[in-house]
Amino acid sequence: MGGGIIGLATAERLSAHGLSVVVIDERGPAGGVTGASGGLVRALDLSAAHSWAAEGLDRYLRRGHHGRWPAVRETGGLTLFGADDSARAAEGVERVRATGHTAELLDARQIARAFPGLTPPEGFTGVYEPRAGWLPARETAEAMLRDAGSVTFLGGVRALEIVTARARVTGVRTTAGLLTTPAVLLAAGVHSTELARTAGVELPLRTRSVSFCVFAPRGREGGGPEGGGPDVPGPLPTVLDTTTGGWLRRWDDGTAVLAGVPSPVLDVLPTVTRGVSAAEEERVRAVARHRYPRLADAALVDGVTAHDALAPGDVGTVTAWPDPYGLVTATGWNGGGFKQAPASGRYAAELVREVLA
Incomplete structure (x- = not known):
């Protein structure tokens, strides 16, 4: 449930493994916040304990699994840190390099020379990633959907309830009727809260x-x-x-x-x-x-x-719930879901496949 970038990235991976997938979103593909996203991609994400942003950048640079996604606009990416935060900037460079991507540490004067329009204050530092940049968000989401050729997309249909029996997911009730399924990925943004509640799960978004x-x-x-x-x-x-x-x-x-x-x-x-x-x-x-x-x-x-x-803590999570079994949620990205989508979608698909196995 949810036809944004996370839901579509997951659907593409599930489809690649031969599973039958139905995506439900009454707004259509990328019809919500994904379509309005700035589409920034980079390897650096100091707010996360994992390296999903770096994995996402790598997949975007490869133009997906089949080379058919839009190309990254490789303008380079610059993350600025304040004068009292230079240690985090240095840490950021090391973390990016550890993922196999290129990064360098620039001081304020180096930044101003390289990019004359920018005026960081004296003492600021920046982590510069030459292969970072941005993507057209809606076109990228639509390319993911095309790659997931066997997926059925129910646009104009609204999910109403996650149906359960004996602590297991059994289906989804929609405005078009009941869909029977043993597994549900819930990636409907803030709407996930009300839908999760129908299954007895609290997602405080x-x-x-x-x-x-x-x-x-x-x-x-x-x-x-x-x-x-x-x-x-x-x-x-x-x-x-x-x-x-x-x-x-x-x-x-x-x-x-x-x-x-x-x-x-x-x-x-x-x-x-x-x-x-x-x-x-x-x-x-x-x-x-x-x-x-x-x-x-x-x-x-x-x-x-x-x-x-x-989400609490401002960190997005992908979770497989034991009750009801069969429910996987991918929510709370705080505006950072796009750059992580290929990785979080891969992981969500792995959890769904474990449920089905």
Whole structure:
């Protein structure tokens, strides 16, 4: 249940092992927050004890298991750390290298020389991954579904209840009727809470508001004509600032910049809508411009208001539940599910196969 990036990555792996899979999501493939994702991918993830982000990057760089996924836009990835956090940055470099990926530690001056548009404060350090970057999220999810050729996708159908008997999963009741199955993967974002509860399982997920803004910087980087209108930004990697949680990357056509900053607003409606409010535009701009000053007067040309699904501890998990047996959940990714999806999907598929065995 759930046709986002985690559910589709799992379905693709189950299909590859010859299993009959039905995906239920009334919004269609990537119709929820996956379709609004910034699609950033990198090997570094200091918040996790595992190396799923690195495994995910490797699979994305290989364009899936059959070479048919969209190619990673290898702009490079830069993770910024504050002046009092240089030890974590150094640890990050070592962790990335331990997974077989390339990373180097840059100080603030090296960052400014390599990427003239960025202005990290003195004392900041960055972990730079040359093969990191971003992917078009919706197109990647759709490619996963195509690779899972035998999967049946029930778009426009809503899951209502996980049906159990004698502490085992026996099916799913939907708006289109009852599906009989001995195993269910629940990866429906924040909607997983209410569905898990029908099986007697508590998943305490909360929503957090998140807004993504597309800004068109004015003039050309590095001494171009003043006031010349939107133009191509200079060299710009994907950027994650650990001091603010803010991130940015080139927009799809390369002439604009996509930026996002976590919001403190929790328990919002789990919706995805086109556009952002004036207040959200200024909140994102106020944070992002301190690392990329060209956004200070950049025109807002697009945006999305969405939400993340937060779990206790802000860490996503994949769990096989003993009661009811047959239920596997993959939830609480806190906005970080995309980069881990190939790995978390692989692991979720392994748990489902163990249930069926």
